[in-house]
Amino acid sequence: MEDEKVTEKENVTIAGHDEYKEHHEPLVRMVKRDTVSRERAIAVRAAAIVSALVVGGILILFMGHNPIFVYGDMVNGSLGSALVLRETARMAIPLLITGMGIALAFKMRFWNIGAEGQIIAGATAASYFALFHHQNMPSPVLLMVMFAAAVVAGGIWGMIPAVFKAKWNTNETLFTLMLNYIALEGIRYLQYGPWRDPGMMGFPVISMFNISARLPRVFGVHVGWIIALVLVALVYIYMKKSKQGYEITVVGESIQTARYAGINVKLVFLRTMFISGAIAGITGFVTVAGANFTISEGVTGGVGFTAITVAWLAKLNPAAMIAISVFLAILQKGSGTIQTIYNIPESAAQLLIGLILFFMLGCEFFLNFKLVFKNSKKEVTE
Amino acid sequence: MVGGFDFTNFFFMAVIAATPLLFATLGEILTEKSGSLNLGVEGMMFMGAAAGIAASYFYETAAGSGASGIVSALLAVLIGFLAGAFGGFIYSLLTVTLRANQNVTGLALTIFGIGAGNLIGELLGIRAGGFTTVSDSTKSVFSGISIPFLSDIPVIGRLFFSYNFMVYLAVATAVLLIVLLNKTRVGLNLRGVGENPATADAVGINVTKYKYIAASVGGGICGLGGVYISMATVGGNAGTWIDNCIAGRGWIAVALVIFAAWRPSRAIIGALLFGGLSALWLYFDPWLQTFLPNASIPQQIYNVLPFIATILVLIFTSIRQSKELSQPKACGTNYFREER
Numbered sequence: 001m002e003d004e005k006v007t008e009k010e011n012v013t014i015a016g017h018d019e020y021k022e023h024h025e026p027l028v029r030m031v032k033r034d035t036v037s038r039e040r041a042i043a044v045r046a047a048a049i050v051s052a053l054v055v056g057g058i059l060i061l062f063m064g065h066n067p068i069f070v071y072g073d074m075v076n077g078s079l080g081s082a083l084v085l086r087e088t089a090r091m092a093i094p095l096l097i098t099g100m101g102i103a104l105a106f107k108m109r110f111w112n113i114g115a116e117g118q119i120i121a122g123a124t125a126a127s128y129f130a131l132f133h134h135q136n137m138p139s140p141v142l143l144m145v146m147f148a149a150a151v152v153a154g155g156i157w158g159m160i161p162a163v164f165k166a167k168w169n170t171n172e173t174l175f176t177l178m179l180n181y182i183a184l185e186g187i188r189y190l191q192y193g194p195w196r197d198p199g200m201m202g203f204p205v206i207s208m209f210n211i212s213a214r215l216p217r218v219f220g221v222h223v224g225w226i227i228a229l230v231l232v233a234l235v236y237i238y239m240k241k242s243k244q245g246y247e248i249t250v251v252g253e254s255i256q257t258a259r260y261a262g263i264n265v266k267l268v269f270l271r272t273m274f275i276s277g278a279i280a281g282i283t284g285f286v287t288v289a290g291a292n293f294t295i296s297e298g299v300t301g302g303v304g305f306t307a308i309t310v311a312w313l314a315k316l317n318p319a320a321m322i323a324i325s326v327f328l329a330i331l332q333k334g335s336g337t338i339q340t341i342y343n344i345p346e347s348a349a350q351l352l353i354g355l356i357l358f359f360m361l362g363c364e365f366f367l368n369f370k371l372v373f374k375n376s377k378k379e380v381t382e
Numbered sequence: 383m384v385g386g387f388d389f390t391n392f393f394f395m396a397v398i399a400a401t402p403l404l405f406a407t408l409g410e411i412l413t414e415k416s417g418s419l420n421l422g423v424e425g426m427m428f429m430g431a432a433a434g435i436a437a438s439y440f441y442e443t444a445a446g447s448g449a450s451g452i453v454s455a456l457l458a459v460l461i462g463f464l465a466g467a468f469g470g471f472i473y474s475l476l477t478v479t480l481r482a483n484q485n486v487t488g489l490a491l492t493i494f495g496i497g498a499g500n501l502i503g504e505l506l507g508i509r510a511g512g513f514t515t516v517s518d519s520t521k522s523v524f525s526g527i528s529i530p531f532l533s534d535i536p537v538i539g540r541l542f543f544s545y546n547f548m549v550y551l552a553v554a555t556a557v558l559l560i561v562l563l564n565k566t567r568v569g570l571n572l573r574g575v576g577e578n579p580a581t582a583d584a585v586g587i588n589v590t591k592y593k594y595i596a597a598s599v600g601g602g603i604c605g606l607g608g609v610y611i612s613m614a615t616v617g618g619n620a621g622t623w624i625d626n627c628i629a630g631r632g633w634i635a636v637a638l639v640i641f642a643a644w645r646p647s648r649a650i651i652g653a654l655l656f657g658g659l660s661a662l663w664l665y666f667d668p669w670l671q672t673f674l675p676n677a678s679i680p681q682q683i684y685n686v687l688p689f690i691a692t693i694l695v696l697i698f699t700s701i702r703q704s705k706e707l708s709q710p711k712a713c714g715t716n717y718f719r720e721e722r
Contacts, residue, residue, distance in 0.1 A: 347500035354494025
């Protein structure tokens, strides 16, 4: 039936050329942009964030509050005093470090969504030394050993899916995801079993670290922030200036090209995923040694997933990741403030982060494509 | 009973635990068959769970004492489905029309959905002055059915005719999907879109339409899994909002899709297996202790088995390069007509 209709119309349109054109030319079509000016890119992304905040504001209005006051208190509650500023910085650190690990993998088009597991692996390895070997070495040595253990454990946890990807092209998205849950059950087992603190009267918790296993503070925030900034510089140099970084880019662009150019693709997979996992492992180390001083099943706090959005929104650029992770930390810290002031549940922040992500993801389209409307004068005929 | 192993009750608990997993797995299978890897299952389940309970609550408040439990339950199912479908629609809008990366969009949907679900649930709680709960008449609709005669047969009645209506709805959804995917033109087209969108496009299939509908309906089915958790979960908390009630089951469903090799029929078995493993620890240790006193297997061992099994399936299918058992080919990548 439908087919007949179409042919009928086509018969008509052959008679009149204009009609033919009108029928077949869509109202809007997309044309890929060659280049986007820096100003335009910034403007579009800013517009996206503002739109997300407006939608969030409407929701706040529905809850019966003034969005401007609520947003103001969010900023105030996360940046308004030295105390809360430190807290916000502490929340940004794990996002920033993990984001860099993820960016290295994503640059290679290796969809590592296993940072949660890699953080747990690193945190567990560091905690092992903090809990059971702190008496055997001085504090600086202990912290170094914990750091190294976290790097190795996170790296190995990250490298496992790469081994299978390199050998049999096993799907890494799903593999890394599964490893998150295996790591999570592992730390649960330790928390409820062998590592459980018997002095806690039945509560399934692991005891606090000895003082020698805790990271020192600089300007009131644990040194994790210095580690994070050093990593930003190192990852930037590695990605942009080193041969290995270049190899990652080539493999990400096209595996065929990489092979043709004589790059050992399997080695690049393994090496990059070791580094990616190792960096997530460092997040685990700074979280247990700098912030929590113990380890529990909630050690990641969802950072492994949120950091994916950090890496992606920053377009895998280490410097831009600083801004994005601080922005997300402001939202998270600020949500605690508005809960106490307005009785708006803390989950509102997560909803807002989701909204911002939607708009940021959507806006990329308007940077990569332009819309050409029917009858616009730019139209090239025939 | 087999020795000290209470099989009847174990099977019953396995089915109860399997049902939300089955809904979510079926929804994700439908989505992935169209070439969209939507990692937002967890988020869509949260949206469905909160919307379902909200629908019931507002209906009961509006209808007052004349509220019908059946209407209330049907509204919960319908609105929960629509909320999940809305999640799937946002996903399609971003990945199909605006061409955003599928992995990141799915994660954004998870973050959004967890936030939205918990927010709605908590706001309802504040509104109701403490915690939200639906009326007993609604709860009774979500409790086990009782068919005269059939439900009274010993063992058989308990094993097959004693669940709440959503369990049967889940199985019916699976059967519908089996028929849709394997016996209909629409199913064939859908699989074509998921395997090779360029070819599907060339033969005149509207790729965009298929992807939108598959992801939206799939999201709706995931939403039903959420409704099941908030409204029908056995225990004292059915019909009451609990923060973070989905608790990772959406992610388990993503694993189950792989385990089930993208087939609804295997999804039933897989969900039962995964659900069974999560219920097994209650029954296996007592049985073990009948001949090995003091023997006990940590619960985490049971919990981790489904994930290890899924990884083994992943590795196995990639070694065999089995097309039958692997992901639809176009899954995870967006289709650009211009780059054909």
